[in-house]
Amino acid sequence: MKNKFLILLFCFGFISISRANDPNFGILPENLKQDANAIIRYYDVDVTMISKNIFTKTVKYAITILNSNADDLAHLTFYYDNTNVLGMIHGKIFDKNGKLMRKIKAEEIKDRSYFSDGTVLGDGRLKYVEIYNNTYPYTVVFEYSLTYNGFVSLPDWTPVWGYNVAVEKSQYKFKASADYKFHYKEINLPSEPLVSKSGSSIIYRWNIENVNAIKKEPFSKGLYTLYPKLYISPDNFWFDGYDGNLENWSSFGYWIDFLLKGRDIISEQTQQKVQQIISESPTDFEKAKRIYEYMQSKTRYVSIQLGIGGFQPFTALEVDKTGFGDCKALTNYTKALLDYAGITSYYAIINGGDYAKEIITDYVSVDQMNHVILCIPFENDTVWAECTSQHIPFGYLGLFTDNRYAVIVTPQGGKLVKTTKYGIEENTQIRKTNVDLNLNGEINAKTETHYRGLQYDYISDQLISKKQDQKDELLKNLKFNNFVLNDFSYTNNKSRYPEAIENIDITVKNYISYAGNRILLPLLIFDQQSYIPPKVNNRKSDVLIRFSYIDIDTILYNVPEKFTVEFLPEPVKIESKFGKYYSEVKTENNKIIYIRKVEKYEGTYKPESYEELISFYKQMVKADNQKAVLIKKE
Known part of the structure; x- marks a missing residue:
């Protein structure tokens, strides 16, 4: 929902x-x-x-x-x-x-x-x-x-x-x-x-x-x-015929728990399917994962906005029969399946959105939340499950519900619990590219990019799109004036910390330029930083970096036999409270190896620090525009 x-x-x-x-x-x-x-x-x-x-x-x-x-x-x-x-x-x-x-x-x-x-x-x-x-x-x-x-x-x-x-x-x-x-x-x-x-x-x-x-x-x-x-x-x-109390989060949870009572019955056929999953799964985590995937395979999302239906889910039996429900119904249904399997889970109410307003924890109200997910506490870990998507990996939340308070509904009332926070080492984009330089000014680049953690969100739609739609999206997003997309593919490695792999084979025309007998070679091919935050006089708001992440590019250029390297830029190192930037370039066996690493640090920073953020971006833009110079052999 x-x-x-x-x-x-x-x-x-x-x-x-x-x-x-x-x-x-x-x-x-x-x-x-x-x-x-x-x-x-x-x-x-x-x-x-x-x-x-x-x-x-x-x-x-x-x-x-x-x-x-x-x-x-x-x-x-x-x-x-x-x-x-x-x-x-x-x-x-x-x-x-x-x-x-x-x-x-x-x-x-x-x-x-x-x-x-x-x-x-x-x-x-x-x-x-x-x-x-x-x-x-x-x-x-x-x-x-x-x-x-x-x-x-x-x-x-x-x-x-x-x-x-x-x-x-x-x-x-x-x-x-x-x-x-x-x-x-x-x-x-x-x-x-x-x-x-x-x-x-x-x-x-x-x-x-x-x-x-x-x-x-x-x-x-x-x-x-x-x-x-x-x-x-x-x-x-x-x-709508129901009394409730909002003096504290516990009493709010009691009310939701009351609305859920008796709505967890599943059909005998579904019970048999759950029994089969249990018998084939060695651990509670594997049981929960397979039950979750079973739920995804037989349901679809439809929002319900009818009276108390804005708060009370369809029964699990109704979802069992029709195959659809909103976030409340699908979460309740998944919970019912897990209950039958003997796995404890909690209905959890949360405010969803990539940049959603945070719940005010010392003020209790219903209208601070707009979504429901599932909390599954295992012995040594807690897993959160988004039940409205047929494609999201088990245990992964993404930007829509990560790192914020949810109210979990327990028999003892409601409790505020924070969802998964994805750290800098988990939110990575690692790209390796092999490039052939052609003397007519074009390059052929074969690149493999791994998106992990919250950066998986940026490519998740591509993973479930049709081939032509994937191609159209790539043609729209690749920032070259004249290029040919030779081939591409995607691999989706689903897990709690999912990874998507994108492979692209591309020919870019007029990428390198000539100056007499010299070649000017831009070193960074993809995701070159061009944005600089605009100047803001008398800034009022804090500076927000939504989450931490790391981007690493490694590019290997195969230098033509007739050319040799004349100039390579010096390493660049930039440090700021907002992150770090490092790049270096070297030669090895007639190849140029360029490495670039960018780190961004999540946080809320004072308004006066915005000038430092602008400076950080300006320096990155300059560094990303560096070029190597090749000269034709005599």
């Missing part, structure tokens, strides 16, 4: 509300224009608890679109399903002078299924309003309200909607009875909430004003680390 299985928490229904005396949108705040494509003039969110199971959310906002880069922010889209009450929606558009151009008409509100492909089964739908205006600036105002009946999470507050968006003012108000229990987490908010009483209710208010736009910066974690954010969650909840 790689689409958010919690998306149902953000279901929108609409009724008419009003905001008196819209301000003059023609007057733009000069202090907020810098780097802004849009300015949120006001964004007010009002959440009121009606009972422990029902709340209303009222939203009022106005956003001024300054240029075409922010046109998407003029549109309004909201999700709903059969658990929500939908009302009316009101909207207005103002011109650059702040004059009302028109009001949104009912026929402009469109409706379609939320799920647009066959990998998702759900009852969700979208209502949306698309605004198109080619005169800037213009301002869009929307007002709506919605009611939730049953929920697992309360609406959070994200007052800044993206990069290059400034905020003039925004407010979040939460009103509940004095005895209502909830918890919240503030990120980058300037102050604690203002708390007041209204009869038997307590009101919490958060406010921000005059937040400047921030440009997206290279090598950054994301906007969520920089801008204000409020998370809010109930201690106790009721959803």
